[in-house]
Amino acid sequence: MNATAVIVIAIGAAVLLGALAFMTLARRSDVRGAGALSAETVRRDAAARAAHPDEHEVPTAAEVEAEGAEARTGVALATIDEDTGLTPWVPPDPDALGVSRRQFFNRATISLMAAGLGTFSAASFVAFLWPTKTGGFGGKVPVGRIDDIRSGISAGDGFFYAPEARAWITEYPVDAVPKAEAVYATSLLPGMERGLIASYQKCPHLGCRVPQCVSSQWFECGCHGSQYNRVGEKKAGPAPRGMDHFPLEFSAAGEVTIDTGTIVNGLPIGTNTTGQEAEGPHCVGESDH
Numbered sequence: 399m400n401a402t403a404v405i406v407i408a409i410g411a412a413v414l415l416g417a418l419a420f421m422t423l424a425r426r427s428d429v430r431g432a433g434a435l436s437a438e439t440v441r442r443d444a445a446a447r448a449a450h451p452d453e454h455e456v457p458t459a460a461e462v463e464a465e466g467a468e469a470r471t472g473v474a475l476a477t478i479d480e481d482t483g484l485t486p487w488v489p490p491d492p493d494a495l496g497v498s499r500r501q502f503f504n505r506a507t508i509s510l511m512a513a514g515l516g517t518f519s520a521a522s523f524v525a526f527l528w529p530t531k532t533g534g535f536g537g538k539v540p541v542g543r544i545d546d547i548r549s550g551i552s553a554g555d556g557f558f559y560a561p562e563a564r565a566w567i568t569e570y571p572v573d574a575v576p577k578a579e580a581v582y583a584t585s586l587l588p589g590m591e592r593g594l595i596a597s598y599q600k601c602p603h604l605g606c607r608v609p610q611c612v613s614s615q616w617f618e619c620g621c622h623g624s625q626y627n628r629v630g631e632k633k634a635g636p637a638p639r640g641m642d643h644f645p646l647e648f649s650a651a652g653e654v655t656i657d658t659g660t661i662v663n664g665l666p667i668g669t670n671t672t673g674q675e676a677e678g679p680h681c682v683g684e685s686d687h
């Protein structure tokens with residue numbers, strides 16, 4: 399499962415659990431303060447009084463409730479002391495204290511939801527951040543069989559582009575390998591010995607994507623005019639070095655992998671192991687920068 403799918407699932411689960419939590423919290427509790435009457439009870443009291451204005455023997459719901467509370471606690475519900483004008487203290491109804499069953503279940507539900515959501519979010523976050531070492535840029539990107547790559551270079555007029563690796567693969571002249579051995583990183587030599595080199599598309603000047611120029615058979619950056627020969631060695635412009643490279647790896651079956659997790663810095667200005675000059679008109683002029 400890729401990171402995007404994990405994020406989508408995590409967001410969906412978060413929205414669902416959030417909605418459930420909201421509905422749970424939004425439900426009104428039936429628990430009221432001791433002595434509180436519901437709106438329906440109050441209406442019935444009023445209706446009973448209106449129907450029997452002179453029949454004092456008909457107890458109201460409040461009176462019934464007061465009698466019940468007094469029977470449980472032995473203390474009459476609060477009434478104002480006529481002598482002091484104060485309301486005597488009445489011990490609270492034990493049933494109204496503490497956590498009611500509904501409150502307990504509400505809190506337990508929300509706590510379990512929060513714990514589940516937190517665990518799921520943490521797992522998704524870790525999965526998202528966990529580096530993937532294969533398949534995408536930053537890891538080892540398979541780009542096909544070596545024969546297919548050579549065919550791709552021919553079909554691309556000298557340049558094979560691997561978008562997943564953000565890299566160009568071009569031919570490296572095998573007769574120049576002895577020169578390369580003296581200046582290039584050893585990790586690049588297996589590719590060179592097979593006549594291939596992978597160059598990072600990012601311009602070492604300010605990071606623009608460097609396109610190929612078929613007419614000159616160089617790479618020529620349209621941002622500020624840096625130019626590199628076909629193997630990425632700096633020829634002109636403001637770039638501080640040649641194009642960066644990635645090592646190529648080859649399986650016994652001839653499958654090629656670009657190791658984009660290993661960026662090899664381009665060589666200094668003046669490096670010219672292939673001696674390749676421009677083979678036609680340039681695509682961009684050299685910048686004055």
Ligand code: FES
Pocket residue numbers: 601602603604605606619620621622623624635636637
């Ligand atoms: S970014 Fe390529 S020359 Fe400036």
